[in-house]
Amino acid sequence: MVAESYLILWASQTGSAEWIAKNIHTEATQRGYKGTCVLMNDYEQSTIDTAGVIIFVSSNTGDGDPPDNALKFWRFLRRNKDKDYFATRHITLLGLGDTNYSNFNNTVKRIEKKCKELGATVFYDKGLADDAEGLENVVDPWIEQLWEALPKVLATQGPIESSETSVEQLNDMLKTTTIAPEAEKPDPYSMKGRKTGLPDGVEKYLDLPNSLIEKKAEEPGLEGTALTLDYSGLVPGIKLTGLPKASAPSIQWTSLAATGSSSVDQVPGFVVTPTPIVYAPISSVKCLTTEDAVKRTLLMELQVDDELNFEPGDAFGVIAPNDEDLVHALIRRLAPSVTEGYEALHEVKGESLPTHLQKATSVTMADILRYGVDLTSSPRKALLRMLADHTSDVDEKTRLMYICSKQGLAQFNAVRDQTPTLLDLLTTFPTCHPPMSRLLDLLPPHQPRYYSMANSPLKHRDRLQFAFNVVTYTTTTGIHRQGVATPWLDRLSGTAPFRNSSSTTTTTSTISDVKIPIFTRPNNAFVLPKDTHRPLILIGPGTGVAPLRGFVQHRQEQRLIRQKIGGLGAHPKRDIAKEFGAIHVYDGCRDPTKDYLFGDEFAGFVKDGTVASVRLAVSRPQQGTKAYVQDLIKQDGALLYDLIVNQDAAIYICGDAKGMAKGVNDALAEMLCLHDPQLDALAANKRLMDWMAAGKYLRDLVSGNKAA
């Protein structure tokens, strides 16, 4: 039965909120409700003026900021002064956030507050999902209960399905499950039983000169790693509840009956970026850490056109393909043949295509697997549920269903902890043969990786430097994993030798002539104050110091320019000092002999007067007590209070959102309370929030992202 209409307004930075919003819409439609699902920034094309029920779904970016595709809507909402604008409207909200960030789910909280001010009534409490714990934990039950709340607020009610499935029912389902025909076909390119040579059609992909994709020649190629999971809770007769519903197929993977070559040197045209892609050669690389340091950190320099606009504090995106060995192995597993996987052109079709596939009108499977979908981050329950539908062996199918169920939560968490690639999942469940269309429905979008610029354009107009840790880690079950972009960049730059512990001199390496596809991403929320008289307090341990180095370089160049202009009088040094506020840097490392990233450079900044002081917090000293940046801030409370409150210093924090940013925030609040007896903890935190809003306290934070 068709009910009154609802409006879903969604905003998403990396695709999860988009996927969830569209799924809610699909399910609502299946349940007989009528409504629309619209991107927040396209609100003008929606029924916002008349919709009785609005469901907001949004993630966050930056420091509790709305996603880019919500900014226009957010401005519209904020400027709206009509207290009755939403007077007859009923709203609910689903936020996707991460408790690693201090402004947890700030976007939906702010939207809710503003909508209430404009007269809206909340018909169902908002859901605040946490990426740190697994979005499903909140999203799935929230959506389940939405189907109870929605009919009450709408005029009529759609049918509500039960999500209980028993093992016996699964057996019945198996009888009707269609398994992709490829499952039974022998793989003509398999190396099994071959003594020499490579499978037909593979050789030509092995030696691509100047390619973005580095193909390894060894065959049979990458093997997946089967996951370690415990199914002892899966006892006969167990009722599996809380299973995600089998999501409706919405994407078609249609053959164009034509072939084309894979875009090995260029990012394929379907990849959408906010600013144009620029191909930048690597001009130098240096490893900033010693071999025995916990992390391998590189400083890379790209050569760019001097027309490229960037300011210190800006970031840029790198479009790195998924690992080619992984892509190749998946093609062998999923495509009818390896040649077809690399050459057969397809169109991605569907009514409401996700943003990342909307331009995929003529693509190969290889390109989709390289640049279209995320193959390496922890799987969603809905993906596992879909894989179960395409698994022929009853035990494997049951296990997959168990992992998705409420009863199998511990095993779902065990899957997440092992961060399996798609290949690992298919290896763990060998009779699983999902069609490409369903994978496109359920795999998240492949993401560009963002890095902060570590240099000033005043120093090098045509150079772009950035520092990053090469992401490799071992899971609790002992599987060695690596990120996508950082190991790729490391390889392309010739795996620079480690820093020698006794010096920080540049090391050379054999750099590939591959050009790195990048696009700029201005960061208006992390900029130097225009007024150079204002002192700066720069806090950034680890790679967080990189953009701060860009700020300091900028100030150093500004000082030189000022000096060159002349007219400074009898005491040029003193006059210059008057023009530029003092800079105090708070840096941190584990052990200065191993991973103090820009030690020499900052010593130089102090020497030439650009920086007033550098305080280094050492968390794993060979001798003495360990310290974090927040400890040093507490020690320097009186100095910092004077700088911040009396001299209007601007505070910059860059780095880890979790421990460091929270610790520094607490230390600043404590410092305020100590030096201003009128402030209690609450008022001190409120003052910090006000400073954030006023652009005096700026933060550029990241949560530990394994997929970098």
Ligand SMILES: Cc1cc2nc3c(=O)[nH]c(=O)nc-3n(C[C@H](O)[C@H](O)[C@H](O)COP(=O)(O)O)c2cc1C
């Ligand atoms: C750069 C960045 C900044 C983020 N900032 C916040 C934040 O301030 N508060 C929060 O609750 N979540 C924050 N998140 C977490 C996202 O909201 C969360 O991961 C969400 O699931 C992403 O959904 P999306 O794919 O729809 O963008 C941030 C994530 C990233 C990558």
